[in-house]
Amino acid sequence: SFPTRRSSDLEHTGLYFEGAGLPGVAGRILGHLLVCEPAVQSSGDLAKALETTSGSISTNTRILLQGGLIEKVPMRGKRGTFFQIVPEAFSRMFTSKLHQTRLFRELLDEGISVLEQMQVPADRGERIREARALYAFFEREFPLLLARWEQERAALKES
16 A cells, blocks of 8 residues: 555646646556656556556556557566656657647637638737737747757756
């Protein structure tokens, strides 16, 4: 059994990732894989640590595998399925957000185009134009932040 504080931390991690669009158990799996020793855990280890069913672990690891956040790890001489966090998992999450940002900015562009074709007064399109400007800003700046992160990450690995 795990201490209450640990269980509470995993619940909070689950809630955080639930807000980011993942099921709560998937978030709890990520939280556990961030801190567990050894870093590679079997499905059974995850079910025991998270006090959930093997079916729930199977469903949620599949989601995390498809999202590129975890990977299966072969364990010589051991039976079962083993997982670990992909080394660049969280960078990938942010890269995915950049893609979503671009898609929404394009949708806002279409909306502005429709308003212009309908000759809607400019003040009625103020909210959509502001949203478009914000998403365009993030679309421009986010790749620069990711590049800076990669430089910092490389420096961390060297030290």
